[in-house]
Amino acid sequence: MMLEKSKQDIRSRGVGDMRPLSFTPDVALHAEGSCLVCYGRTRVLCTASVEEGVPQFLRDSGEGWVTAEYSMLPRATRARSARARMLSSGRTLEIQRMIGRSLRAVVDSGVFARQQIRIDCDVLDADGGTRTASLSGGCVALGIAFRRLLKVGAIDRDPLLKIVAGVSCVMRKGKLQIDPTYRQDSHADVDANFALTEEGELVEVQLTAEREPIAAHYLQEMLELARVATSRITTLQRAAIEEASE
Numbered sequence: 001m002m003l004e005k006s007k008q009d010i011r012s013r014g015v016g017d018m019r020p021l022s023f024t025p026d027v028a029l030h031a032e033g034s035c036l037v038c039y040g041r042t043r044v045l046c047t048a049s050v051e052e053g054v055p056q057f058l059r060d061s062g063e064g065w066v067t068a069e070y071s072m073l074p075r076a077t078r079a080r081s082a083r084a085r086m087l088s089s090g091r092t093l094e095i096q097r098m099i100g101r102s103l104r105a106v107v108d109s110g111v112f113a114r115q116q117i118r119i120d121c122d123v124l125d126a127d128g129g130t131r132t133a134s135l136s137g138g139c140v141a142l143g144i145a146f147r148r149l150l151k152v153g154a155i156d157r158d159p160l161l162k163i164v165a166g167v168s169c170v171m172r173k174g175k176l177q178i179d180p181t182y183r184q185d186s187h188a189d190v191d192a193n194f195a196l197t198e199e200g201e202l203v204e205v206q207l208t209a210e211r212e213p214i215a216a217h218y219l220q221e222m223l224e225l226a227r228v229a230t231s232r233i234t235t236l237q238r239a240a241i242e243e244a245s246e
Contacts, residue, residue: 016225018167018179023140023236025244033145035240037137039179041127046137048145050154051116064112064159066142068099070134072123095131098204099138102164102195105203106139111159117145128182132166132193136233139164143241151245162197165233169194169222171214178225190214194226198234 013019019040028034033048054065070092074080099119119142121134142160149155170180170188177184185191189211195203207219 015176016178016228018229018232019181021233021236023137023240025140025144025240031141031145032148033141033143033244035137035140035144037133037140039129039133039136040181041125042129042133043124044130044133044137045122045124046134046141047120048138048141049118049120050145050149051118052114054114054116062113063109064114065109065116066100066103066107066119067116068096068103068119068121068134068138070095070099070121070123070131072126072130076123076126076130095134098131098193098195098206099135102135102166102203103138103142106160106162106164106197107142108159108161111155111157112146112149115149115154117142126182128180128185129166129168132168132179132195135164135166135195136237140237140240143237144244147241147245162199162201163234163237164195164197164203165230165237166193166195167226167229167233168192169225171218171222176218176221176225178229190218190222192219192222192226194223194230196226196230198231198238200227200231 022038024036026034027036028047031047032050035046037044058065074083119138121138123130146158146160150158167179169176169178169192170185171190172188190209192207194205
C-alpha cells in the first residue's frame with residue numbers, strides 16, 4: 001500500500017496540507033487493474049476492465065478508448081442515498097466525463113487500438129473530494145491494466161504517457177484550503193477541482209464562485225497549491241503502479 005501520512009492533525013492542517021493519502025493496488029480479484037484510494041476518510045474503489053472492440057464512432061480509426069463510470073454506494077454518505085439505476089444524475093455524468101477526459105489526455109490511444117478500457121469508480125465512503133480521488137485512483141488502475149496488457153503481449157509498449165492526479169481546493173472568507181473535507185467544501189465560497197500531470201501541466205480546471213465573483217489571482221493561488229499537492233500524489237500513484245507490476 002502506498003501511504004503518505006500528514007504531519008499535522010487534520011483539524012490543524014495548513015492551507016496546503018493534504019489529508020492522509022493512500023493507494024492500495026490490486027484489491028479486486030478479477031479486474032485487469034484495481035486500486036483502493038483514500039483521501040482522508042474518503043475511500044474509492046477503482047477498477048480497470050479491458051474490453052475487446054471499440055465504440056462505433058472509433059471503428060477503423062486505429063485508436064482505443066478509455067471511458068469512466070462513477071457511482072456512490074448507498075451508505076457512502078451519512079444518510080442513505082438511492083442506489084443508481086438506469087439513469088445517472090447530472091452530477092454523476094459530469095464527474096464521469098471529467099475522469100474520462102483526464103485519462104484520455106495522458107494515453108497514446110493508438111497503442112491499444114483494438115481495446116476499450118472502462119474505469120469504474122465506486123465511492124465507499126464520501127467525505128469530500130470524491131471526484132478527484134476517483135481520478136487519481138482511476139489513473140493507477142489504468143496504469144496497472146496497461147502493464148498487464150504489456151506483460152501478456154497484447155500491446156507492444158506502455159500507452160500511459162504521464163500520470164494525472166486530481167485535487168480540490170476551496171476558499172472560505174478569503175482563506176484557501178487544499179483537499180477539503182465535506183464540511184469544508186459545503187461551506188465554501190469558491191470550489192475548484194484540478195486535474196494535473198506529474199509535471200504540473202493542466203489537464204482540466206473546474207472553478208465555481210458559489211456566492212459572488214472573485215478576483216483572478218485567487219485562481220492562480222489555488223493552482224499553485226494544487227501543483228504542490230499533485231506532485232506528492234503522483235509520486236504515490238507511480239509507486240503503486242510499480243508495486244503492482246513487481
